Amino acid sequence: MESFGHLDEMAILRKIDLHLIPMLALLYVLSFLDRKRNIGNAKLAGLQEDLKLTNNQYNWCLRQRWSTPMFFFTYAAFExxxxxxxxxxxxxxWLPFIMVAWGVVMTLMGIVKDYHGFLIARIVLGVAxxxxxPGVVFYLTNWYTREEIQLRQAMFFSAASLAGAFSRLLAFAIGKMDGVGGLGGWQWTFILEGIVTVLVAFLVLFVLHDFPATATFLSEEEREFVTYRVKYQVHAKQGGRPLxxxxxxxxxxxVRAAFSDWKVWVAVIMYWGFVCPVYGISLFLPTIVRELGFKKTSAQLxxxxxxxxxAILGIVVSYFADRVGKRSPFIIGPLLFMLIGFLICITCTKPHVVYAEVFIAGAATTPGVPGTITWLSNNLTGTLKRSVGMALLISMANLGGVSCSFPVFYRASDAPHYRLGHGLEIGFICLAIVAWGVLLIGTYRVNKQKEKRISEGALDSVTVEDLSAQGDQAVSFRYVY
Structure with missing residues (x-):
């Protein structure tokens, strides 16, 4: 690193941020709009009435990833x-290819005529x-070190929250197109967002940079520096030994190591505590807003x-998490806020109070998702194990999240209080708190064991190549907690 001492590291990071984060955030905004937010907006714009969907049929369509056992396997295996x-x-x-696939499917959703056509379109959309x-969160780890990655993951993931806000404004505007060309407002929602996704995919094909070693916006020396700092970041320095x-x-x-790593499966359970409320809130929030007396268009806003x-809270919390160099304190905080929020939701019936507590719980979900993903990615290496482990985390954790759209969770008959759904959310959050404790204590104890082994001479008979091949199991690797 001494040979790169004359370079301005912060200036290089700002340059990377500028070239990567806005484009990746745009991809996720489009993805989140197409996958989740616009179906809620379309419901408010008349989708359920036009397609004559029952409440249970609507929930099945919303649950686009798990509508059949075959698709359950396909989606879970594809990430x-x-x-x-x-x-x-x-x-x-690869990323533009994925975008074109889902953009085309989204556009075609605007011309479906009945429940079965809509259900099939939602299944294919989930596959696309x-x-x-998982691709983007892994992609970012190839550019940033462990001490920098959570802020960038949060900047990317917070785009989902911005998508939630933007989608309401977009739905408000597109709703005015109801009847244009003989199509309903909900149809225009799908068609226009699908077309935009395809157009952006062609832009990404030319402007997205692959990896630091080939980044044209960096000088040759800067490319070497960024590649070096990521490559040699994960193992602790041990005296005069080579890095x-x-x-x-x-x-x-x-790949097998990722599937058998206990940290991945504990992180999955912890992730449920954030993902489940995200899905649940998106289901019952429109009802809460209507209970406040707002009409369709005002309810969107x-x-x-x-x-x-x-979105703002996710970025602020992640900034301090990177500055402190810890993950666990910045995950337990949001979990506790969410727990308090849902406890009040389940015990209170006043719409204004429930809205305030949903505000708190909903805002707390965003810091926790990048925090959980980052905590796991910090503790997995080499790159293939980390790639598979992160995809496994996201794929399996979404099982819990998507289950919240099952009709037995937030049933129409339970509106507007949804005590059953809120109670199940509380259960997921409590389970996540237990998983948080297991991961914290487990990583701390393993670090202590590795330090003891080094003091007993464990490094004396092992080569640099052996340590690299052992990845995070190597005695020289230190877990972040």
């Missing part, structure tokens, strides 16, 4: 191969989008403050 493909295919090719989120590089090999043993606040 991991997608991240492996991302290791072999340029991100600037499956690789984007241990991160393993970049594509070997199936690293009343949800904006929650999503905007969540």
């Amino acid at each position: 991991i191969p997608s991240n492996i493909i991302l290791k072999k295919v340029r991100p600037s090719i 989008e499956a690789g984007l989120f 241990v590089p991160q393993n970049d090999e594509l070997q199936w043993e690293f 009343m949800t904006i403050p929650i999503y905007a606040t969540a």
Whole structure:
């Protein structure tokens, strides 16, 4: 690192941020609009009435990833191969390919005529989008060190909250097109957002940079510096021994290692505590707003403050998490706020109070998602194991999240109080708190054990190549907690 001492590291990071984060955030805004937000907006614009959907049929369509056992397997399995493909295919090719696929499906959703057509379109949409989120969160780890990544993950993920706010404004505007060309407002919502997604995909093909070693906006020396700092960041320095590089090999043993790592499965349970409330809030929030006395168009606008606040809070919390260099304190805080929010929701019937508590709980979900993803990514290496582990986390954790759209969770007959749904959300949050404690204590104890082994001479008979191949199991690797 001494040979790069004359370079301005912060200036280089700002340059990377400028070239990567806005484009990736735009991708996720479009993905989140297409996958989740616009179906709620379309419902308010008349989708359920025009397609003659029952409440249970609407919930089945919303649950686009799990509508059949075959699709359940397809979606759950696709995120991991997608991240492996991302290791072999340029991100600037693979990510636009995913975008074109889901953009075309989204556009066609605007012309479906009945429940079965809409259900099939939602199934295909889930398959098309499956690789984007895990692909981007892994892609970012190839540019930033462990001490910098949570802020960037939050800047990317907060786009989901901005999508929530933007989608309400967009729905408000598109709703005025109801009847244009003989199409309903909900149809124009799908058609226009699908077309925009395809157009942006062609832009991404030319402007997204693949990896630091090929980034044209960096000088040759800057490319070497960024590549070096990421490659040699994960193993602790041990006296005068050579630094241990991160393993970049594509070997199936690293895939197996990701599936058998206890940290991945504990993180999955912890992730449920954030993902489940995200899905649940999106289901019952429109009802809460209507209970306040707002009509369709005004109801759209009343949800904006929650999503905007969540985006800001996610970035602020992640900034301090990176500055402190810890993950666990900045995850337990949001979990406790969410727990308090849902406890008040389940015990109070006054719409204004419930709205305020949903505001608190909804805003707290955004810091927790990038925090959980970052905590796991910090504790997995080499690159293939981290890629598979992050995809496995997101894929399995969404099982819990999507289950919240099951009719038995937020039933129409329970409106507007939804005590059953709120109670189940509280259960997921409590389970996440337990998982948080297990991951914290587990990583702390393993670090202590590794320090003891080093003091007993564990490094004396092992080579740099061995340590690199062992990844996060190596005695020189330190877990972040």
